[in-house]
Every structure is written in structure tokens, then in C-alpha cells.
């Protein structure tokens with residue numbers, strides 16, 4: 001069996017990618033953010049304070065004949081951007097891209113932080129990280145993919161995120177036609193719950209790859225490419241107008257600059273992110289100052305190959321072989 005779901009950028013900055021998910025009987029369809037950087041499936045629900053839930057699609061377990069309360073279970077999660085949510089837990093049928101998991105832990109939010117209240121394009125997250133990262137207590141729950149893996153044709157999924165275009169998450173199969181290059185595989189480290197891996201080197205503007213390895217995570221739930229300061233500096237030294245903007249908390253530059261590409265090596269392949277994928281958006285509507293897609297990871301303590309990097313590739317999250325595959329798109 002397999003599943004295939006379309007995913008769409010949330011706005012002109014490709015800030016988030018939104019995928020429709022069906023929960024319960026009859027199906028309640030919610031727009032969710034698939035996040036390989038976390039391991040909880042949680043949703044805005046009938047238990048979320050009305051003031052917080054306004055503008056969001058919500059899940060009502062009481063309207064689902066297959067919903068069951070997981071009594072005594074609670075959850076609480078905080079993300080890298082300091083957003084947070086918490087609540088209690090139900091199990092229900094969850095269908096993604098035509099594939100159904102009958103008894104999936106659906107974490108219902110009784111509390112959400114301001115960022116989530118304001119972010120009305122999504123009604124929650126589908127964590128696609130490793131089960132060890134699940135935040136339900138007293139008994140941690142499995143992710144939707146972990147529950148699905150044993151019934152899928154192959155225990156893997158692929159992410160094909162695109163700039164201002166519809167992309168896809170495919171489960172149980174690899175559609176190699178989505179990629180131009182060969183898929184290069186490298187071991188994945190799931191010990192922290194993330195999809196950790198090591199890139200073997202990098203280069204700016206099409207130069208030869210150096211051999212400075214970068215250990216980080218492949219994270220669909222993070223917008224930017226977040227790397228060490230020395231790499232960020234080496235990149236922006238090539239951008240005449242680049243400067244650090246305190247209010248934006250990042251490097252900005254003139255929108256009409258021709259940005260160099262950024263390449264990294266992984267699994268014997270070279271993934272090149274074109275300059276225009278690294279020029280995210282004007283810092284404000286109509287501004288001629290743009291915010292960079294490559295920013296520093298120094299205050300997070302972990303390097304993150306987020307959507308800016310993932311958009312350049314077809315990425316295979318291969319749980320069965322504990323490996324990550326990357327192919328140029």
C-alpha cells in the first residue's frame with residue numbers, strides 16, 4: 001500500500017507547507033503542517049479556547065464515531081521558535097494521501113501559544129520525526145508514519161517541496177521522476193527524534209565542494225537553511241549589500257542582487273540551491289530589502305536543513321534502512 005498527498009506553500013515566502021489530513025468518522029479535514037523536526041500529531045480542536053481557535057479549522061472528537069479518549073494522557077511541546085502547545089489525547093482514524101491509520105494518537109490542544117493563534121493557515125502539525133521524540137505522557141505515542149510503516153509497500157516517505165508550487169509527500173514509494181539527479185543515501189541518526197545526517201562539504205557559487213562536513217537535521221517544519229556563522233559569512237561575503245538587520249534578526253540585502261548558489265555534498269551527490277531560492281522575500285510588502293534564506297544556526301545549537309534546502313531536492317526519509325536520500329531536482 002502507498003499514500004500520496006499534495007502540499008502547498010502557505011504564503012509568498014514559502015514559510016510553511018500545508019497538507020490536508022482527514023481525521024475521524026465522518027472525515028473532518030484539517031490543514032496541517034508536516035514536520036520531520038518533531039514527533040507529535042496535534043490539532044486545534046473543540047477543546048481549544050474559542051478565542052484562540054477563531055479563524056482555525058478544528059477537530060471535534062465528539063462528532064467522530066471512531067474517536068476514543070486516551071484517558072490520563074496529556075502532552076506539551078515547545079518548538080525551536082519558542083512557540084508551544086499542550087492538551088489531552090484521543091485516538092481516531094487518520095487518513096493522509098488515501099492511506100488510513102485506524103488508531104492514531106490525535107493530540108487535542110487545550111492551550112496554544114500566540115504564534116499558533118495568529119497562524120490561521122494551519123490547524124496543527126503532523127510530526128514525522130522518530131517516535132522517541134513524542135511528548136505524550138505517561139505513555140509516548142507513535143507517529144502516523146511509524147504506525148503506517150509496517151503496512152506501506154516500503155517503510156519510507158519522500159518530500160518534494162517546491163517554491164510557490166504544489167509539491168507532494170509520498171508514502172511507501174519513491175517517484176524518481178520527481179528528481180533530475182541520482183539519489184545519494186547517507187545514514188540517518190534518529191537518536192534525538194530528528195532526521196540527523198552529515199553533509200560532507202559545501203561550496204558557494206558553483207565552486208568545488210570543500211571537505212568541511214556539516215552535521216544537521218532535515219526539517220520540513222523549518223522555513224530556513226540554518227548553518228554555522230563561518231559558512232553564513234563565507235556566503236554573504238559574495239553579496240555586496242548584505243548586512244545583519246537587528247529588527248529582522250537576520251541578514252538582509254537589496255532584493256535586486258544576484259545571489260550566488262549554495263551547494264552541499266551528501267551521499268556522494270551534490271545538491272545545489274539556486275540563488276533565487278536563497279532570496280526569500282522583501283522584509284515588508286513592497287520593500288526593496290530582502291531577507292536571506294540562509295541564516296545563522298548559532299543561537300539554536302543545531303544546524304537545520306529546512307525548506308530552503310529541501311526545495312532544491314527530492315528527499316527520501318527511509319526509516320527501514322535508517323537513512324536519508326537526497327537527489328537534485
Ligand SMILES: CSC[C@H](NC(=O)[C@H](Cc1ccccc1)OC(=O)N1CCC(N)CC1)C(=O)N[C@@H](CC1CCCCC1)[C@@H](O)COc1ccncc1
Nearest residue numbers: 015033035037038079080081083119219221222223224300
Ligand atoms: C530553529 S527551529 C525554528 C522553526 N520555526 C520556523 O522555522 C518558523 C516556521 C513558521 C511558523 C509560523 C509562521 C511561519 C513560519 O519560521 C521561522 O522561524 N522563520 C520563518 C520566517 C522568517 N522571517 C523568520 C524565521 C521550528 O521551531 N520548527 C519546528 C516546527 C514548526 C513550529 C512552529 C509552527 C510551524 C512548525 C520544528 O521543525 C523544529 O523544532 C525544533 C528545532 C530545534 N529544537 C527544538 C525544536
